[in-house]
Amino acid sequence: MSPRPLNVGLIGGGAGAFIVHPHERAIHFDGTRRVTAAALHPDPKIAMQEAANWPYPIRGYPSYDDMIKTEAKRPLGERIDYALIVTPNHVHFDPALKCLAAGIPVFCEKPMTVTLDEADQLVAAVRQHKIPFGVAHTYLGCWTSRFARFIVRSGLLGDVRWVDAYYLQGWLADRTEDQGVVQAEWRVDPKRAGASCCGGDIGTHALMQLRYVTGLDVKRVSARLETFVRGRQLDDHFTTYCELSNGGKALVRATQIAIGHKNDLGIEVNGTKGSLVWVQETPEQVIIRLPSQPDRTYWRAAVVANDGFLKDLPADLMAEPNIPQGHPEAFHDAFARLHRCFEQDVRAYLDKKPFNCDGSKYATVADGRTGIAFIAAAVKSHEQDGAWVEM
Numbered sequence: 001m002s003p004r005p006l007n008v009g010l011i012g013g014g015a016g017a018f019i020v021h022p023h024e025r026a027i028h029f030d031g032t033r034r035v036t037a038a039a040l041h042p043d044p045k046i047a048m049q050e051a052a053n054w055p056y057p058i059r060g061y062p063s064y065d066d067m068i069k070t071e072a073k074r075p076l077g078e079r080i081d082y083a084l085i086v087t088p089n090h091v092h093f094d095p096a097l098k099c100l101a102a103g104i105p106v107f108c109e110k111p112m113t114v115t116l117d118e119a120d121q122l123v124a125a126v127r128q129h130k131i132p133f134g135v136a137h138t139y140l141g142c143w144t145s146r147f148a149r150f151i152v153r154s155g156l157l158g159d160v161r162w163v164d165a166y167y168l169q170g171w172l173a174d175r176t177e178d179q180g181v182v183q184a185e186w187r188v189d190p191k192r193a194g195a196s197c198c199g200g201d202i203g204t205h206a207l208m209q210l211r212y213v214t215g216l217d218v219k220r221v222s223a224r225l226e227t228f229v230r231g232r233q234l235d236d237h238f239t240t241y242c243e244l245s246n247g248g249k250a251l252v253r254a255t256q257i258a259i260g261h262k263n264d265l266g267i268e269v270n271g272t273k274g275s276l277v278w279v280q281e282t283p284e285q286v287i288i289r290l291p292s293q294p295d296r297t298y299w300r301a302a303v304v305a306n307d308g309f310l311k312d313l314p315a316d317l318m319a320e321p322n323i324p325q326g327h328p329e330a331f332h333d334a335f336a337r338l339h340r341c342f343e344q345d346v347r348a349y350l351d352k353k354p355f356n357c358d359g360s361k362y363a364t365v366a367d368g369r370t371g372i373a374f375i376a377a378a379v380k381s382h383e384q385d386g387a388w389v390e391m
Contacts, residue, residue, distance in 0.1 A: 006343055007036040009071060009080035009104075011064045011095045012087030014040030014050035016182055019109060020086045023136070026335035027084070033343055037071060037080050039064040042091070064095045072102040082107055082132070082346050088186040089193050089200065093118040096133075100125040105132040105346050107339070111204050112368030114194030116376050119369040126365045132345040132355060134338065135363040135371075137208040139265060141334030142283045143300045143320055145212065148267075148276055150317060151288070153215045156309065157271030163250035165210040167202040168264040172236050172256035175229055188234050195379045196225060197234035202265070203254035203378075204371040208363055209267045210250055211370070213278070217245040218252070220390045223378035228257045240378050243388075252374075284328050301325040338362045 008027050013020030027033045037059040040050040044062030051060020061067035071080045082105040085092055093113045099106045100122070112135050113119045126133045139145055151157065176184040186192040187201055194200050211217060220243050225235035236257045242250040255261075265280035277287040288296040288309065296309060301321040305313045320337070323329065341361035348355035357364045373391055381389040 003032065003347065004077060005031065006033045006081040006346060007079065008033055009067055009083045010035060010038035010040060011067070011083055011085045012040065012091065013038065015046060017086060018183055019136075020084075022138075022332055022335050023084055023086060023339075025332050026339045029332070029336035030340060033339060037061065037067055039067040065098070068095070068098050068102050068104065072104065076350065080104060081350060082342070085109060089114050090191065093122065096122055097125055100129050100131055100133070103129065103131065105342075105349060107134045107136060107342055108368070109136045110208075110363070110368065111194065111200045111371050111375065112365070113372055114200075116369075116372050119372040123365050123369050132342065132349050132357055133365040133368075134342045134345075134357070135365070135368040136335075136338065137205060137212075137363040137367070138331070138334050138338070139205060139209060139280055139283075140212050140361075140363060141337035142280070143329060143333075143337070144278055144283055144286050144298075145209070146317055146320070147298065147300070147303065148269075148278045148286050149213045149215075150314065151276060151286070151310075152213050152269055152271070154312070156273070157269060157276060157288075158273030160214050160216060160244070160246060160248045160269055160271050162248060162270040163210050163214060163216075163244070164268045165206040165250060165252050166264070166266055167206045167254045168258045168261035169202060169254075169256045170259040170261045172197075172229065173259045175231070177232075188232050188236075190233055193234060194375070195234075196238065196375050197232075198236050198254050198256050199225060199238035199240075199375050199378055201254075202256070203238045203240070203252060204375065205265055206252050206254055206267075207371060207374050208367060209265065209278075210252060211367070212359070212363075213267060213276075214244075214269060216248065217370070218242045218250070218374060218391055219245055220388050221252075221374070221377050221381055222386050222388050223381040224386055225378065225382040238378070240374075240381075283330055283334070299325055300329060 039061040041047040083099045085108040177188050221240045223240040226237040238254040240252045269276045275289040284300045286298045302325040345355040377389045
């Protein structure tokens with residue numbers, strides 16, 4: 001008999017929120033997960049109205065406190081099996097900590113918290129309760145990100161010398177926050193977004209792509225957080241020069257004022273034997289550049305082992321693509337792969353079996369903490385006129 005679908009509870013996501021919708025589609029992607037409960041808004045009245053108007057029946061709650069308390073008392077199979085937190089940044093920490101205390105696994109939007117102290121408390125809670133916790137760094141769910149990770153980490157490019165990891169957008173090139181765009185309003189507010197807008201919002205994606213693909217950590221940074229739009233309280237342009245754990249160097253950069261750029265996330269890795277290029281807006285391909293050879297372009301679902309460059313491809317990696325080449329995987333597929341992998345650990349947790357949140361399938365609470373430490377170090381460096389600051 002097929003396993004019962006896991007029940008997912010939403011925290012946030014009402015009143016025009018964007019990110020809940022790709023998550024919601026991803027949750028239902030495989031038929032093994034479903035949304036059954038939600039606390040959709042900080043205003044209890046709006047929360048209940050939003051739940052009543054949800055496209056299908058769910059249990060609506062006036063607050064996440066009510067949802068966590070009530071769901072924790074329901075029998076297994078009827079209660080939520082994990083919570084998805086899709087609130088603005090400043091409302092990540094409290095519901096996450098309360099879910100963990102109630103024995104409810106958490107999948108949380110990034111950045112995980114707004115302060116390093118909060119991040120440390122979540123790390124401690126996850127370790128104490130031995131419970132799955134994931135951070136929604138979307139692009140780790142792209143199959144080509146995993147393929148790129150295998151290439152770099154298996155040494156096919158030699159030692160990593162230099163990495164350029166970037167995320168370029170243009171949607172905040174004007175005072176978008178004054179135009180009734182809710183997504184902009186809270187991102188430029190330090191009380192709700194934290195110490196950095198651009199760095200926290202999309203710079204952490206570039207950092208995570210670097211760490212995930214290369215397996216290297218950032219040891220110290222020299223940073224500039226700049227605000228080009230007059231009157232804006234937080235940065236809209238973020239540049240960090242980084243020293244890596246192997247002695248290599250990297251540039252982690254992000255901007256939201258580059259007109260014409262949409263969601264231009266990418267990474268180039270330069271090694272001693274070759275280079276790798278991956279770009280989120282063309283997520284089906286990975287480009288390899290080797291000395292004195294034509295560029296090699298690898299396409300998802302069309303990768304062949306032992307082609308003169310690739311060798312010993314992992315069976316689980318090669319089994320992941322589930323649609324034929326030429327039928328593109330993209331944004332929603334990446335979200336679905338993250339939820340699919342998180343589901344495996346949640347099911348093991350519910351069955352009291354071992355599970356291993358090791359960061360190979362989705363970002364962990366430790367990865368979330370690293371993102372916050374990176375932002376804190378970048379802010380400190382900027383305040384010291386770009387001085388080198390240890391992570």
